[in-house]
Amino acid sequence: MTTVNTLSSPSTRPSSRFICSLASRERDEPMFATASLVRRWLLVEVHGSWGRHAVADSELGHYAPPVWRRAMAAAGIRVVAIRRNLDDDAPASMTGVRLVHVRTARPGEVVGSTHRIVVEDLRHVVLATECLLTRGEADERWEPDDDPYLLVCTHGRHDTCCATEGRPLVRHLRTTRWAEWVWESSHIGGDRFAGNVAVLPDGLYFGRLTPGVIDGVLGALDDGRLALQHLRGRSSFSLIEQASEHFVRAQLDLDGRGDVTAARTIADHIVELDLVTGRTVTVTIDRSRFVSPSPLTCRGPGDQEIPTYRLVDIRTR
DSSP states (O other), X not given: OOEEEEOOOSOOSOOTTOOHHHHHHHTTOOOSSOOOOOSEEEEEEOOSOOOSSTTTSSGGGGTSOHHHHHHHHHTTEEEEEEESOTTTOOOHHHHOEEEEEEEOOOTTXXXXXXXXXXXXXXXXXXXXXXXXXXXXXOOTTSEEOOOOEEXXXXXXXXXXXXHHHHHHHHHHHTTSTTGGGEEEESOOSOGGGOSOEEEETTTEEEOSOOTTTHHHHHHHHHTTBOOGGGEEEETTSXXXXXXXXXXXXXXXXXXXXXXXXXXXEEEXXXXXXXXXXXXXXXXXXXXXXXXXXXXSSTTSOSSOEEEEEEEEEEEEO
């Protein structure tokens, strides 16, 4: 059974100087099992500034009516605004608008895919994406896309920490070998873990990244390894599956990108994970909820609950 506890704190009210990412670090909040649950993504290149709700409160909002946004949500497609760089983005009239549809596979699945199309401007977004709603997949106008996408959340209008922590990451990554894969993105979840990066098409989430550590994280990823201390989880796993993968990797000292080949939820607190070695690990977890001693976002309310996970048992066969 899920329990709720309250943690003490001098204050649960945000002040004018409250910084959610700093508060999360100070309360030593674990990051694992916090990745947003997303199996399908639609990345839309939106030049210029984004408001609090990047799709509605940007230039895209003029051409993406609420009925389209609701249909995307109903289809399980998360629409994310992307741009190369707010400071020097060329106007869409010069470059066109890139749309990317990503279907993130779970480990062991072969149905993941990425397709892209470039349309003349944002007026063509709804028509170009109609196939995603009617057919459930990209049509022949979209081309297969083998590029990785490193989404760095810089959505300051959504949460100040996203810009404060994310923009330095983008500036740094522009000078590295990963520069061509880097995109600023709108909100991807977990403001308090800024700087946040989502790696597509894998759906891997990393948090609390700084220019001083991100090269090591991405370098390890290139070598087929996961930096567990910064890994928030994978978007194709439920939260209980994300927690199970974390505990298995930590307990068995597994950092290989492909060490976990499948996951099955047996009960709301029991998950089976298949390993590349051929072994199967059964993980039993206790899930609780704690009232956060400080707000979870820079402008959010206090007294919000945080799910937490404790390893009860791990068995290998």
